[in-house]
Amino acid sequence: MKKLTKKEEEIMQEIWKQGKAFIKDIVDALPAPKPHYNTVSTVLKILQEKGFVDYVKYGNVxxxxxxxxIDAYKTEEVxxxxxxxxxxxYVNMIAHFAKKQDMDQxxxxxIIKLIKSNKS
Structure with missing residues (x-):
């Protein structure tokens, strides 16, 4: 699976959240400063080329x-x-986050309960 740039991932997060979306929906949902419609359109074309999105055409929209x-992408990233x-x-990773986040008991x-439930 190809990697996403920061801007591509920001747009993918919106598509994952919305399920399906028109460019206007994506632009409206992104934080200020809002990207230009054409910028989002260009990023979506790249995402399609990378195999992350596809589209249905309604007239010229x-x-x-x-x-x-999102789960497949998360798995790849992790x-x-x-x-x-x-x-x-995983032990090294969890130990890192446990120390870094000052996890309480x-x-x-x-986490232990979750791990045990996934082992059964």
Missing amino acids: YQYFPVVS DDLLEKYFDNS KEIDE
């Missing part, structure tokens, strides 16, 4: 929808992060 799910920074070790217990 396009409604975009995700082809790659796997990449795991490989690059944590020697492919309740949060640690929730």
